[in-house]
Amino acid sequence: MVTEITTSDAERKMLSDAGYADPAINYYLEKKYMGCIENADQVSEKIGSCGDIMRVYLKMDDHNLIDDVRYEITGCAGAISAAMAAVDLVKGKTIDDALKMNDGDVFKVLENIPEKKHHCIQLAVKTMHQGILEYKNRTIM
Ligand code: FES
Numbered sequence: 001m002v003t004e005i006t007t008s009d010a011e012r013k014m015l016s017d018a019g020y021a022d023p024a025i026n027y028y029l030e031k032k033y034m035g036c037i038e039n040a041d042q043v044s045e046k047i048g049s050c051g052d053i054m055r056v057y058l059k060m061d062d063h064n065l066i067d068d069v070r071y072e073i074t075g076c077a078g079a080i081s082a083a084m085a086a087v088d089l090v091k092g093k094t095i096d097d098a099l100k101m102n103d104g105d106v107f108k109v110l111e112n113i114p115e116k117k118h119h120c121i122q123l124a125v126k127t128m129h130q131g132i133l134e135y136k137n138r139t140i141m
Contacts, residue, residue, distance in 0.1 A: 034072070042131050055071065057069065057070040071124075082124035085106050090128065102125060106121050
């Protein structure tokens with residue numbers, strides 16, 4: 001019997017061999033917060049030291065809690081998994097609580113990614129913070 005290996009199985013194995021833990025791999029493969037929000041309250045963009053680009057879209061609810069977030073990313077698997085995990089950490093939070101989210105929190109959710117990819121977590125977190133701060137400065141202050 002021939003066992004069929006799907007693309008996602010192959011990608012999963014490759015990422016696992018490279019040092020990505022299962023939660024990080026799942027975030028990367030699912031990409032559940034990738035894309036844009038048409039009527040976003042804030043759109044902000046950041047370029048990482050590696051030259052990769054992230055754009056974050058924020059949607060707030062009537063109580064000024066973070067209702068939804070999407071990222072557009074030209075970047076690596078580390079960047080994508082970190083950004084997706086960052087969204088789960090801030091959804092439903094106040095602006096001030098969301099600003100407390102840091103690289104360590106994202107790393108904990110991912111469980112592990114290769115050490116040389118840690119700066120990708122920083123890019124995801126910095127982009128999120130920039131979006132939140134720009135929204136805050138524009139609307140609240
Ligand atoms: Fe650029 Fe990961 S290498 S974000």
